[in-house]
Amino acid sequence: MSEQFDLVIVGAGPGGYEAAIRASQLGMKTALIERGEVGGTCLNRGCIPTKALLHAAESWRALQHFPELGLSVEGAGFDYQKVSAYKNGMVERLRAGVEGLIRANGITLVHGGALITGPHQVAVSGGEERRLTGKRILIAAGSLPAVPLIGGADLPGVMDSDMLLSCERLPQSLCLIGGGVIGVEFSTVLSSFGCKVTILEAAPRLLPGMDREISQNLAMILKKRGVDIHTGALVRRIERDGELLCTYEEKGEERTLSCKNVLIATGRRPNTAGLFAPGAEPKMERGAVRVDDDFRTDVEGLYAIGDALGGIQLAHAASAQGIYAVERMAGKEPSVCLSAIPSCVYTDPEIASVGLTADECKERGIAYRCTKYLMSGNGKSMLSLQERGFVKLVFEEGSEVLLGAQLMCARATDMVGELCDALANRLTARQLARTVRPHPTFCEGITEAVEDLWGRSIHTPPKRR
Structure with a gap:
């Protein structure tokens, strides 16, 4: 006998489990199917473990600069096996937290592989053997590493x-x-x-x-x-x-x-192979599911989000899309804006980008003005011995509405949130300039970059006339 749900979600990564929680908050009876570990690629094999390793690496590099700070450590070294254990411990703690949230929200977690057999129908196997019926089904199946056709790619090592x-x-x-x-x-x-x-x-x-x-x-x-x-x-x-x-x-x-x-x-490819029974497939292109603006496929009641769509493959994009889709299912006005999705790279220094670059404005024929502040003049950057970096902002000519931002500096991935808000709300340079940002902080670089639009950056030498 098939179990009845308002919503069945395939995949318990960030897109899937956050959509499930929002659905539960909106009163939907929700099932969440996962054949591996909850948290998906991001928590188990992507964002979290790589950032844990990056944090350890950054800490080790910082140790090399101790003499410049008047500090010394005797017998400093590292044990990569213990670094790996620290990474694994962080993943396990966060995974346990997600599992607790799923239970607390009354979501039915089903372990096994999903096969969508027709409209509203999902069979689960390889773990729990169950058949689920959902008024709506949401695909949040994530992605897998893409391996190009290179001879020897399967060799040991x-x-x-x-x-x-x-x-x-x-x-x-x-x-x-x-x-x-x-x-x-x-x-x-x-x-x-x-x-x-x-x-x-x-x-x-x-x-x-x-x-x-x-x-x-x-x-x-x-x-x-x-x-x-x-x-x-x-x-x-x-x-x-x-x-x-x-x-x-x-x-x-x-x-x-x-x-x-x-x-x-x-890169990575959508994890959709084997997800659909013959005749149950939605419209797809190279494994990526095609959807409309509300994330509906061409199959009745079937939706898809995140990496399964191809294109931009980011955990926070999948989460936002999942929440958006569920709120639309419930007849609600979406609480998130999908027009300003940041891209982040956790190198040292960090990199963050949102909106249009100057090159993209040129390609689209958009009149723009670009401003920049070099973070070598920022007090927090200097005292923390940061390497070269900058904040670059792109404004529309005339209206001075922010079109894009590119940051390469310490804490760029935190700072970009303010600029995402500005983009989503079409703030102008003058509105951004009104904010008093604390000193000493990295985010002062945003003020300097905005003021550069009018040649008023305080901590930039005057341009030669």
Whole structure:
């Protein structure tokens, strides 16, 4: 017999479990299906474990600057196995918290693999054997590492991000295929602990989807820390001859790199394979589910959010989409604005971007003005020994409405929240300038960047006339 629910959600990652909680708050009888661990990729194999490693790496790097602060530590060192244990402990604590929230909200958690067999129908197997009926079904199935068609990608020692996160030993040398967010974050961690890292990126620059100046500055910082970077480098094959050999083409020349391990970090793909019974599939494109503005598919009662849609694959985007979709199901006005979704990179310094870049404005024919403040003049940056960084803002010409923001500095991922609010509410430069930001803080850089629009930045030397 099939169990009846108002909403059945497939996937208990950030998009799924947060949608389930909001549905419960709105009075919906909700089931949440998960074949692995609650929290999904973000909590178990993505955001949380990588940020735990990044925090440990940042702390270790900070130790190297102790003499500049008049401090010293005898016998300083690290044990990567214990670093890994700290990471695992953080994941377990947060996962237990999510499980507690699911129980507290009266959500039915079903363990097993989901198969959508038709409109409103889901079969669960591989764990609990159950059949569920939902007035609505929400797909929040997440994503998996994408592995390109490279010969030798299946050799021992070649890993994806999930595999590398499970390693308790620090690789001695690593060829990192892909200079996107995953690649630069892992290179930050591993190079900090002494691993020899080489990045091979097919695009002309690191983080090709972000502001050009961010890419250039990040490349300089990583090179300074010993990371070898090759852009415009297309990997042809991986072979084993004692060590792993990566053969790649750069500037028309074929070259070979020897290393102990290879990490393939070329993005992720929607985790939708095997999710639908024959005839039950919604409209899809390369595994990504197609939806309308309310996240409805072309199948009655079937919705999808997050990484299953392809495109931008961010935990906070999935969470916001899940809440938006559920509130629309309940006939409510959505409480979240989806027009200002920030992208964050947790390198050191951090990187955050929201809205349009100057290049994107040019491409779209939007008249704009761009302002910038170099954080080398910021007191908090100086006293905490931060490396090069900046706050860049893009305003619409004439109206002075904020169109976009790009930050590369300490705490950029925290600071960008204020600018997301400004974008969502179409605030102008003059409205942003009215805010008194505390001193000394990194967020003072926002004030300086805004004031630069009128040549009034206090801590920037006057421009030569």
